[in-house]
Amino acid sequence: MQWHDETVGIIGLGYVGLPLAIAFAESGATVVGVDVSQERVQSLKQGCSYLTDVSDEEIASVLGRFHPTTDYSALRECDAVIICVPTPLAKTGEPDISYILSAAEDFRPYLRRGMLVVLESTTYPGTTEELLKPMLEETGLKAGVDFNLAFSPERIDPSNKQWTLKNTPKIVGGLTPECTMRAKALYERVVDDVYPVSSPKVAEMTKLLENTFRAVNIALVNEFAILCRRMGISVWEVIDAASTKPFGFMRFEPGPGIGGHCIPIDPLYLAWKAREFNHEARFIRIADAINRQMPEYVVSLISDALNDHGKPLRGSRILLLGIAYKPEVNDYRESPGLALVELLQRKGSHVCYHDPYVLEVHHNGWVMKSVELTEDELAKSDCVVIVTAHKCYDWGWVVAHSPLVVDTRGVTRKMNAHNVVRL
Template sequence: MHKDALLKKLNDKTAVIGVVGLGYVGLPLSIRYAEVGYKVVGFDIDQAKVDILKNKQTYIEHIPVQGIAKAIESGFEPTTDLSKAREVDALILCVPTPLNKYREPDLSYVLTTVDALVPHLRSGQVMSLESTTYPGTTEEELRPRIERAGFKVGEDFFLVFSPEREDPGNAKFSTHTIPKVCGGTTSSCLEAGLALYEQVINTVVPVSSTQAAELTKLLENIHRAVNIGLVNEMKIIADRMGIDIHEVIRAAATKPFGFVPYYPGPGLGGHCIPIDPFYLTWKAREYGVHTRFIELAGEINSAMPEWVVEKIADALNERERSIRGSRILVLGIAYKKNVDDMRESPSVELMSLLQAKGAHIAYSDPHVPTFPKMRRYSFDLASVDLTPEVLASYDLVLLATDHDKFDYETIESHSKLIVDTRGRYLGARPNVVKA
């Protein structure tokens, strides 16, 4: 009975959708549900974010104010009040799953959120966890908490795992065009999960369990991490041999089968690729498996900033300068091009390493006007304008994130020395060093 009533509400769009965590995943999802006609309640612990949304403004660059304004006008309600969870039919959890200082999974955001929601749950709801995590989390951590509150999962409460697949700054794909994987705790849970997503996502891909859905997300990100580790290692070999790895990758990518191009960089960034593989590494220990591939890729990728610093030291040394006392301008501090997302950005690690060696650091990033508050790093800096005079005043310009908004000709013409970690400058150039 509970299931049929829920399915009917989801299918005829009379269901109220609750999205918990209004960040890079939760906010676009909320807007999408509002767009197709659902009433949406958005929960976040940050009152400042809620106030910005209520004022029809944005705090994420690639999510435009028009979309937020339209959602608010059609009844999207941002709030910090978790007791409103009783009013919704679906709860979609989009909260962070970082690593702790021992590189182990930190599920505290997920578990404190679920614990805070439990007193406000009611029969006939569906809960979907979208946060990336190790296989077994939904079954081992969420299900017992819900059942301790007196619900029977699969009968009067429905539980699914459906991993987020956002790609900020990718104009080719949006929330509703990216296929969505969904696994349920029971077959009834899966039915509820499919009904929850099918109205807003073009293609929903059912899998047999929440564990399969959890592992799917990890495989996707491990695939990227391992391949990026491979090209980062190839970059070091090519550099020793005096070969431009970017030229080689572009040539290899002309093969129409059996090769997918991945590009090296100054390290891994973002909330997924540097973090998610270690969720599987940690869980695999329980089964006596040592994930060598994943750990090797992690070692190579996390060593990249140090390798770039060595290249910077060598480039300055060639010009009879040391890192200590040099003025270094870092171009691009977001973790990937054309976005304002700073999470796990290798640029910031580079700034920290260079400053520790005595460099005077500045940065320019059209997407990040002032350096944000971060857990591990603190720089009291604002983005500088790239005028010819400004560029000429630095001993070295480090291209860390290759935003399309940069004027690369002006940068090359007026910089004394450029260290390019992104392969933006092809061929031999007198003032460019590849790193």
């Protein structure tokens, strides 16, 4: 099947939906982008981006074919609709699929015969068939007969210039072979390699395996970091040495915790679903516990480092470098930096942060703005903590002008500096 002059609808114009919308528009499709945020929609209509991975020029170049709106009725003429809404964890630790349900409910009146519907939001196996399918079939249209339904997990890695939407293989799993074929044909216009699987559940589970693999291995190397420090061994030197092995080893690095929209959350979706099958995902739970304790471990490092310099944690001025969850992004969801702020403030420290990508943070009822990074700002801080390894930072300059540095990312491991404490 070939898609030529079709209209593609994208629900959710965040880090997944917006690049996808731009890609389809660049391929020549007409794209309707729906988002609940009027602010986002207005920004896009003016050709302005709010994501580091999408430039203003890219948006401006496709505005003739890309139509952002808050109105779901604009989807009624679409040939395909892709759902790319957030799927966070509820405070109880259970999956929060309310955004999927809300998007499906608002879109449902405009579902029509022959339409393809694809869910991209990361979720537990069974969501597409057990929740989305019956909701859409309330229209009287039957999935796999009157309209096509599939799941295709997003594999966006923000700020990654090597692996992009185009050259990262895309997994698609449809309700029927025809559904899979329709979804595969759609994505082939923007992705080089589309890999079909037998069902939506297989596609959903594939995404969870990918991110659980990362979470578990990060937990392993975090545990190594704690053990190596107690044994007086540099974990960074160990990792560098182990990375010389050309087979059987994959490099992972420790840090102050894990953050972002996927790795801290997706494994817990799987652990929650596993209980339905009378299975306790012990490996996932252990890894999650290790990763979640890392901010507290970093606070203990800061406290010990200050103590060695004759200062208490209480009353000390702590400057965090980076609050985004990873380098070169403006996303601070689930960032370990947020936990560090709250833990340090609870201990009585005066905390501030600098991040060139995140000028202001709103979290748990508190607001904090990025300070200007100057020699004086570094010098007057009792401790500077490297949280996010943005490439724009000059680490030699930071170390030279700071009385004390706690490096949680290993970026100073080649420096011989008496004022640096490393994870």
